[in-house]
Structures are given as structure tokens and as C-alpha cells.
Amino acid sequence: MRRHLLEAADLDLGDATLVLDTAAQIDAALAGREVKKLPTLRGRTVVNLFYEDSTRTRISFELAAKRLSADVINFSAKGSSVSKGESLKDTAQTLEAMGSDAIVIRHGASGAPHRLAQWVRGSVVNAGDGTHEHPTQALLDAYTIRRRLGRLDGVRVVLVGDVLHSRVARSNVGLLHTLGADVTVVAPPTLLPVGVGSWPVTVSYDLDTVLPKADVVMMLRVQGERMNASFFPSAREYSRRYGLDARRMALLPDDTIVMHPGPMNRGMEIAAEVADSVRSTIVEQVGNGVSVRMAVLYLLLGGAPEGSS
Template sequence: MRHLLDTSDLSREEAELVLDVTQQMADAVTGREVPKLPALRGRTVVNLFYEDSTRTRTSFETAAKRLSADVVNFAAKTSSVNKGESLRDTALTLQAMGADAVVIRHPAAGAPQRLTEWLDGAVLNAGDGTHAHPTQALLDAYTMRRRLGGVEGRTVAIVGDILHSRVARSNVWLLSKLGANVRLVGPPTLLPKDIDGWPVEIGYDLDASLKGADAVMMLRVQRERQNAAFFPTANEYARLYGLDERRLALLPDHAIVMHPGPMNRGMEIAATVADSPRATITEQVTNGVWVRMAVLYLLLTNGETR
């Protein structure tokens, strides 16, 4: 594993290894006098964020620092998409600065893959356009492992704007690879065309899809999508695809409610549901740090980097 671009690149064994190491990272740091490990001392991790995402950037930064890496936050307010420095020139700059790993968040799908052509260091995709967000999927799988005892054989409903969701895509590949039954639920306008080949069940009726689900993953839906006719109104969306208390009661007792954040309370998820003990939303944030530690460790100690 040289880079982490998407979960589709991982074999099942590799994915399991990441989750195992995630557990080990959590155990290694939790309750210690010095919550810091020296594994990546002297290595430089660059956070290259072309989209504002304080939560993801902070999570990667914390993970890298817990492993004693030097972290550089490269301010990339503009990209070649909006006439700033070209991604290639930025990559050459980071290369010249000796970055061992670059964590990239970019509005253009495929930007991390392009970056691997211009850089020697490891590239970690922290979200590219509507393509992939592998560490989010890994932390979701890890959360299920912790809360449900595993992923294999569990049924997971992913609900909402699948079309524009990199989280949904990366989760579909990862969870199905780990043996889960994945259901995609949303209005037909927000499901991609031609996904008959995906290893999922597709549904348009949320109530029906919640029955027997072990986990339900609510995706953020932007209100502005109503302007592009993806759905008539925010109210109608919430009525058809929002997770409220009535729907929560349709889930089995052990089922968990997940959300990658940031949430639109009252839109895809009711405030009372988001705050219920069955919601794993803050736990997901905590687990994100362990997953990112595991990924950084695995990528930077594989004997392939400089």
C-alpha cells in the first residue's frame, strides 16, 4: 500500500489490517501518561486542503501529531479549478520540501490520483469531489466493529444524497467487501444512474429499509439541492427521508445511528435522534483519529518510502 485513494483499492485483508491496527492505536494511546507515540518522528505530513473542513483536517493533524510526525498545514485557498496555482506546481513544491505524506482534500474527483503522478510521498485522500473519502468509510466500519461486534453479515442502510456523496461510495465498496449487506435509500434523483452493478440493494422507501437494519447512516443533504430540482422542498425531503423518532423506533433495539457530519438537524436527522444514545456521531469523530493514525502508520512504515 503506497497510497490510500479509495477503499476500492484495498483487499479485504488490507482493510481488516487497517481496522486491527486502528484498535491497536486506540489501545496504545488510551490512558497513557504521554498520549504520543514516536513512530513517525522526523517524518513530515502535509495537510493540503482545498476545501474548508476543519473537522477532517484537525483529525488528520491530531493523528499525525500523536505519531510524532511534523505537520504542515498548506494553505490552499485556491486551486487551478478557480485559477490559483496549478495542482501540479503545488505538488512539485511539496516534493521539493520533502513531504513524506500528503493528505489532500479537493473538490475535484481524482485530484489525489493525479497527485500521485507528481509526488514521491504517500498520498492520502481526505475526500475528493463526489468520488471517495476512504478514511471516513474506515472509521465508520471501525465504529460498527466496536458497537455491533463486527461488519460481516450486518445490514447497513445508507440514506440520502448518494449521488453527491463520497462517503457513501467509499462505504459501499468497503462495507460490502467486509461482508455487510448494504442498502442505499434515497429519492431516485439523488441516486446515480446505472448502479445495477453495485453490491447493494436500492430502495426508495425509508421505513421499509430501516426494518432489520443494524446500522443506519444518514448523509448530509444540502438544502440548495432543491434549487436544482433534486427534491421539491426541504420539508418534503425531511418527511420522506429524514430520520425522526418514529422511524428510529422502526429499527431493532441494538441498531446504531451514524452520521459523517456536519449534520443538518431537522433535515436528514431530527435533533432528538442526533442526541440519542444510539447515535454514534461523536464516537465516530474519536474513532477517526485512531483510523487516521493507523493509515499514516501503515503508509509511512511500509519500507517503500524514502
């Protein structure tokens, strides 16, 4: 493993598989135990540096670090570092001076974790940067797919929704490609980036035609406000054309799973009967998130012997 986890491209097939295998080992080690805690990172300090609200990701990282016995500091800096008065660099150096070994950063600006990684000696984990990437989300999604379907190589994944603004989409496209999956992105053309043609994916504007061949359908959150900037005419029309409802679910093969990174807009991109169906892995993804983040922190901070990279 490298020192940081900034984007999916930081993980080659070996690294990505190692994270997933490590998460599986952690799950196995903790299964049935009353005290769900490992001593691996005792004495190490992990800082959650969150410039954006994100209850679920922050709690997931916090729990992951605590289950590895690390000390955890939650630093919430709403809004931008600049508007707050202190620069990201100053904040990072302050945290490091206090002895942090790893900084988990969530930031509204794409590339903020990359900047941070140049200013600190410890590890940096990207917990979501702007519209760029969210690599641990992609890892937990891959872990969930592998647990459910038993494999990743050749799995046909359909990603649906606001790809343009989605860091989850970018990380999943990169990681799933590395892991050998076959990815199709589906969205109205307004919600696909110019340049999507250079991605290792198939692009479709028509959800109904791709569903019968999908092993995994991953729904992305779509903000209703996007219609104000004319990305689509109305929430209702979006939902009709790109939402996953019971009718569309019936087009799926029997074993196909439905995923969503949360938080969901029920009735918008996903109907309640789909979200709550047996195909849905949404709750499972949350649980897997803790295991995968434990694996990432373990491998970055405690897993590899000194000097190896």
C-alpha cells in the same frame, strides 16, 4: 498496504482489516496514557493540502500525524488550483521539494488525488475528492460499527440520503462490501446516480420498509440547496420522506446504531432527538477518526518494512 490510499478499492479484505486492527492496537496502546503520543513517525513530514474548507477532517488528520510525532504542515488553498494561478502539479512538487513524505489531500475535483499520486514520490492519502470518495471516513465508520456491534461480516447497513453527490457513500459502499456487510442505499431516485444498479447494493426508495431490518443506519448530509436544482421539491418534503426522526427511530431493532459523518443538518436528514440518542455514534465516530487516520499514516509511512507492498 499500497503506497497510496486513494479509494476504497485500494484496500482488499486483508488491508482493510489490518487498518482496523492497527487502529484498535493504537487505541489500546494510548488508553489511559497521559501523553497520547507515539514516536513512530518522528522526523517524517505530513502535509495537509486542503483545497476545500474542512475543519473536522483537517484537524483529525493533523492530530493523527502529531500523535505519531510527525511534523505537520497545513496548506490551505481555497478554490481551485487553477483559479489560484498555481497548478496542482506545481504545488505538489513544491511541497515534495520541501521534504514532505505524505500528502493528505482534500479537493473539490473527483480524481485529484489520483493525479497527484502520479506526480509525487511520497504517499498520497485521499481526504475527500469531489463527489468521488473519502476512504478514511469509510474506514472510521467501519471501525465504529465493528466496535459497537463486534463484527462487520453480514451486518446490514442502510445508507440514506444524497448518494449522488456523496463521496462518503461511494467509499462506504466499496469498503463495506469488501468487509462483507450487506448494504442498502435509500434515497429519492433523483439523488441516486444513473448506474447505481452496478453497485454491490440493494436500492430502495422507501425508508420505512428497510428500517426494521437494519443493524446500522447511516445518514448522509443533504444540502438544502439541492432543492434549487429540483433534486427534491422542498427541504420539508425531503425531511418527511427521508429524514430520520423519532417515529422512524422507533421502527429500528433495539441494538441498531445510527451514524452520521457530520456536519449534520439537524431537522433535515436527522432529528435532534435521534442525533442525541443512545443509538447515535456520531461523537464516537469523530474520536475513532483520529485512531483510524493514525493507523493509515502509520501503515503507509512507517508500518511496513522497505520494499514490501
